[in-house]
Amino acid sequence: MSTDPPAAPPPRPGSPQPGPRRPRLQEVSAATGVSIKTVSRALRGDAGVRESTRQRIVAEADRIGFRLNDVAAGLRRKSQAMTTIGVTLGDSANPFFAPILRGIHSIAAEHGYLVLTADAQNDPGLERRQLQAFFAQRVAGLIIAPVGDDLGYLAHEAAYGSAIVFVDSPPPGLGSAMDSVTTTNEASTRAGVEHLLAAGRRRIAYLGHPRRGSGAMERWAGYVAALTGAGLAVDHELVRDELVTEDDAHRAAEDLLGRARPDAIFVDNNRLCTGLLQSRAFAATRPDVVSFDDFPLAAAFGITVIDSRPYEVGRAGAELLFARLADPTAAPQRRELPAQLIINRDPSY
DSSP: OOOSOOOOOOOOTTSOOOOOOOOOHHHHHHHHTSOHHHHHHHHHTOTTSOHHHHHHHHHHHHHHTOOOOOSOTTTSOTTSOOSEEEEEESOTTSTTHHHHHHHHHHHHHHTTOEEEEEEOTTOHHHHHHHHHHHHHTTOSEEEEOOOOSOOTTHHHHHHTTOEEEEESSOOTTTTTTSEEEEEOHHHHHHHHHHHHHHTTOOOEEEEOOOTTSHHHHHHHHHHHHHHHHTTOOOOGGGEEOSOOSHHHHHHHHHHHHHHTOOSEEEESSHHHHHHHHTOHHHHHHOOEEEEESOOTTTTTTTOEEEEOOHHHHHHHHHHHHHHHHHOTTSOOOEEEEOOEEEOOOOTTO
16 A cells, blocks of 8 residues: 555646745755754854854855744644735935835735835845845745845745845846836936036036945936937046945035036935035035935925935835735836926025
8 A cells, every 4th residue: 555645636727836845944954964953043043053053054044045934833824825025125214215115005005914114224234134034034025125236145035936026226137037116217317417418517426326236327327328428428536426325425525516616416316415415515616406316305405306206116016016926927027117307496596
């Protein structure tokens, strides 16, 4: 008499096909030659595990795509979906992210899902730990406004069926492989710089954040394309990049306006523009400014802005996530929402 287990019934027509089996704790234990208990303690960060052993265990877990499941096995059946989604934001201190989060909440509420949020604080290492914690909690899916550019480990998660959507700035190399929502970064930046050129400006400076994500690279490309189209070369004396905070932009503006004396400035996000407005050198010279992303004081200072519509970006990201949950086998989608150039005149003129 055969002792083999009965074969699983064939899937019903139209039903989702199961993905590959996720690696188990036992496989990490076997590959590293340590006990299952030690593997578990190392991955949870418990004390008493030698650091060299911990690093070896973590490396193997990352290599095969193993993730701890912190949800107690008896609390739910494997076929049940969790009613939570995770969201990681690059820096919640940036007011740009609040409307994105509201947009995500609006769609999640329609589906009866709770939104759990983590703030990466512009720290790629913290971002990675937060994402791993979300996977351990087995949220139904993740929406990521990324900080780091080394997010290749997420390909493992997508391969095992995790629903992942990037918003704002997909990391290079993953944006085409996973769902994402962006705005018209390159085209809208070009239009903003062309607006300055049409006003007769020729020494147009650039204040920008690190060009690691696709959004920053596309905005830089738009700046270069506008200058090239006007027969102008990029003058690197007018460029200040690798800026993150308002203080970074404040210091860069003081240096830029004191040394290079531009007649206009393109700023590639609202937070950096806030730092520019805090500069005494800006108050003294008042060059024309175009800033990517709208912000409350733009009109009062006569700052022309490119409204990237973050609320709609958040809604579209959540819509893609729930579409992915409904059909895990669908081809990745990239949505690009058109930004709007809003011309504000300087009230002092």
